[in-house]
Amino acid sequence: MKKSLIPPNFQVLITPFGLISAMAILGAVVYNVGVARISQQNLQVAQTKKNESVLAERVSVLQEVSGTVTTQAKAADAAVPNINPGLLTLSQLRQLASKISVTVVDFGIGSEIRDVGGLTRVETTIVVEGSFANVVSFVSQINTVAPIAVPGKIRITSAGGLSRASVTASSYFAPLPTKLPSLTEPVTKLTSAEADVISKISSLSQPAFLELAPQPPAPRPNPF
Amino acid sequence: MADINLLPTEITPKGFTVRLAQILRNVATVGLAVLLISGVGMGAFFILTSVEIRSSTARQDQLKTTVKSLESTEQSLILLKDRVGKVKQVLGADTVSPSVQKAGAIITSFPPDVAPKEIQIGDITKITVTVSDTSELVKFMSALMAANKFKRVDLKGFSFSPTSGYLVSIEMADK
Numbered sequence: 592m593k594k595s596l597i598p599p600n601f602q603v604l605i606t607p608f609g610l611i612s613a614m615a616i617l618g619a620v621v622y623n624v625g626v627a628r629i630s631q632q633n634l635q636v637a638q639t640k641k642n643e644s645v646l647a648e649r650v651s652v653l654q655e656v657s658g659t660v661t662t663q664a665k666a667a668d669a670a671v672p673n674i675n676p677g678l679l680t681l682s683q684l685r686q687l688a689s690k691i692s693v694t695v696v697d698f699g700i701g702s703e704i705r706d707v708g709g710l711t712r713v714e715t716t717i718v719v720e721g722s723f724a725n726v727v728s729f730v731s732q733i734n735t736v737a738p739i740a741v742p743g744k745i746r747i748t749s750a751g752g753l754s755r756a757s758v759t760a761s762s763y764f765a766p767l768p769t770k771l772p773s774l775t776e777p778v779t780k781l782t783s784a785e786a787d788v789i790s791k792i793s794s795l796s797q798p799a800f801l802e803l804a805p806q807p808p809a810p811r812p813n814p815f
Numbered sequence: 816m817a818d819i820n821l822l823p824t825e826i827t828p829k830g831f832t833v834r835l836a837q838i839l840r841n842v843a844t845v846g847l848a849v850l851l852i853s854g855v856g857m858g859a860f861f862i863l864t865s866v867e868i869r870s871s872t873a874r875q876d877q878l879k880t881t882v883k884s885l886e887s888t889e890q891s892l893i894l895l896k897d898r899v900g901k902v903k904q905v906l907g908a909d910t911v912s913p914s915v916q917k918a919g920a921i922i923t924s925f926p927p928d929v930a931p932k933e934i935q936i937g938d939i940t941k942i943t944v945t946v947s948d949t950s951e952l953v954k955f956m957s958a959l960m961a962a963n964k965f966k967r968v969d970l971k972g973f974s975f976s977p978t979s980g981y982l983v984s985i986e987m988a989d990k
Contacts, residue, residue: 603828607839614846621850625857632864639871646878653885656892664891667898671905708904723931724923730936731919734912739902741909745936754931763905768897771889774879778892785899792902 642775649778656781663789669737670792673767675703676738677713679798680762683736684717687796691729693721696755710763715740718757723747726754737795738762914940914989917964921987924962926954932982940965940987943972947980955983965989 597605672679677700688695701714719729726747733742740760747756772778781789828836882889918940922931925944928951935941946952959968965987972984 599828600832603832603836604839607836607843610843611839611846614843614850618846618850621854621857625853629857629860632861635868636864636871639868639875643871643875643878646875646882649889650878650881650885653882653888653892657885657888660888660891660895664895664898667895667902671898671901706908708901710901710904727919727922731915733915734909739905741905742911742915743937745911745915745934747931747934747936749931749933761908763901765901768893771886771893774882778889781896781899784903785896788899788902788906789895791906792899 645775645777649774652778652780663793666737666793666795666797667789669797670739670795671710672738672764674764675711675713676762676764677701677715680713680715680736680738680740680760681717683738683796683798684715684733684740684758684760687732687736688717688719688729691721691725691732693719693725693729693756696720706763708765710765712761712763714743714759714761716757716759718755720753720755722752723749723754726756730756730758733758733760735794735796737792737797738764739792739795911937914938918942918987921959921962921964924958926951926958929955938988938990941971941984942987943982943984945979945982949981952981952983959985 697718699716704712706712743759933943969986
């Protein structure tokens, strides 16, 4: 019988050692690949769930406010519009004067002044005359009109039973937001502080606009 | 019958080595079983999570369609939030309106014989009035004190003219 070069004790251990080594290598490969894929899959699941919950929250918020938000946005846009509100403010103050029975004797609109936080300011000056009580009433109601008129300087003088008030009020405007948040960004509900501001601006006297109905072309009379 | 080992004793593995080989074979078998179970577990995990991701993506698509249909509401909400922020800024800059309300409350509480001459309202409110006699002057000052609208009330001027009576100038401020 030919004698093997490998000792018999070693020969009997080769197969089990080989099996265990193969198992260890396979295990290491499976572990490395598997753990990496599992953590990747977990991240994907978490991200998907997060996106879904953000979208669900967004839909819920939008459905909740859909009945009121358009009117509120119009009132808010009237309070701080996106165009120079000088003429609108003047018109509103004139209407207020007429309602309170004071006479507008002078008025003026200043130039645009850059303010903080992307706001631009326009100063409107109005001088009214009337009884002392009416003039005081006019002055105290200046901040009840939209666009918001913030009184700056007020001077009331009285002589011979007639009172005169000179008021300088600032109204503000700012450009409109230009983009919507991306679908993965959350849209938050209105806070109670924001709701307070909305109820304040909803109570302001809104400017009345006359809308002209479109007219069909009519035959022009012959001028000759 | 007795066991007969025909192998020469020098090529027969020792008992300890045989036992070790057996143990190692068992370990390998257990390892293979663990590996197989882990593999099946991972496969199941992948299948389950893939199904979950697919169904979540389908739900997201549905939600995106709903968000698209509510786009005008979303635009209004974004506009509203932007304007509310601006209104807060504007109202924060309004320091005179509270003084107007306070001064209005004081002015309307003047006794009938107190004639206002000049009123300036700003960060400091200045009121100049003419009062015909001392009893009305006392009533006016009492009304002013009772109103308690401003933190500081300064008497800035006090004069008397036999034709118009007392001329009183007062400055009021909250600082």
